[in-house]
Amino acid sequence: MPEAAHQRLRLSAEEIYTAELTALAAGDSRPRPENWRLSPPAVVTYILGGKAADGTPISAKYVGNRRLIETAVATLATDRALLLLGLPGTAKSWVSEHLAAAISGSSQRMIQCTAGTDENQIRYSWNYALLLAKGPSYEALVKTPLTRAMEDGSIVRLEELTRMGSDVQDTLITVLSEKTLPVPELDMAIDARRGFNVIATANNRDKGVNDLSSALKRRFNVVVLPSPATLEEEVGIVVKRVREIGTNLSLPPIKPADEEMTRIVTLFRELREGRTLNGKTKLKTSSGSLSTAEAISVGVSAWASAAHFGGGVLDADSLAPNLVGAVVKDPVQDTVALQEYLESVVRTRDGWSDLYNAIREVI
Secondary structure: OOHHHHOOOOOOHHHHOHHHHHHHHHOOOOOOOOOOOOOHHHHHHHHHOEEOOOOOEEOOOOOOOHHHHHHHHHHHOOOOEEEEEOOOOOOHHHHHHHHHHHHHOOOOOEEEOOOOOOHHHHOEEEOHHHHHHHOOOHHHEEEOHHHHHHHHOOEEEEEOHHHOOHHHHOOHHHHHHHOEEEEHHHOEEEEOOOOOEEEEEEOOOOOOOOOOOHHHHOOEEEEEOOOOOOHHHHHHHHHHHHHHHHHHOOOOOOOOOHHHHHHHHHHHHHHHHOEOOOOOOEOOOOOOOOOHHHHHHHHHHHHHHHHHHOOOOOOHHHHHHHHHHHHOOOOOHHHHHHHHHHHHHHOOOOOOHHHHHHHHHHO
16 A cells, blocks of 8 residues: 555644654753653743744744643642633644643543543443453453553543533542542552643533533633634634644645635624624624634635635635535524625625625525
């Protein structure tokens, strides 16, 4: 099979930013918690950007309030677990991955929580062939990312914690409180090494979420990641991430499209907030979240359309079908909201007539 067939579609944070992590570690003389690859200040530099001791530039992985990231890192240096809370698209998973990469050197200890996640996927399960042949034994134990992280003294990530049923969520209480996981079948327990901790992410806006019990909430330190405060901040995030993702996907190069990214973000922010940026016109809101993450997805998809079918120029024709696909989640409610927005805002806005006509051709 050709070598290209074995290439991975997505690399982990620690693989993409190996050079930065290595440079930070080499010049990091400050105290490190046990089993941490970097000191807490170096972790913050890795997340927010700066320079390593040898002058190596460190790119910003997150654009936002420094105090929030310092609080998150300080929490992980204690025995308290960290819960990153926020609306969809506020970079919770992105920050979680990079925190794990910087602290433990690996972001791969991860459990994606869903409505179908059960206790066995959190705690442990059994190799039933060995279980039937020899009965309960340590060799028959199938460890989860959580139990492996406890043994390694590393970070485990629980993505979308509130997607999981409340009864399954509460299986974490003993681990978070006592730092041990009983295995009653073997009359033993798996004890956590120093360096072990949990980063969970959650949002409370989407449908299908399950509230955390009070007992579980008390065992997390909560850091709320806000949506980008200004249009300029959000545009900067979208432009940066679209460029990184498109390059990683080896999309054919196109002309710089910062102005089109600004139009994406402007449209999303106005439909998300139910009013134009100047506050003069009220609008119907979309049923979707229209988050920064979705704006990035629209930008990457429009890049692919422009590169392959648009002569290398990202324009209104490349944007329109991708914008409509992102906005119209409910065919009735969202179509009405988009049509009203087109007529009351896009049609009369200077320089947006091309986008008005292109979207009109799609819906």
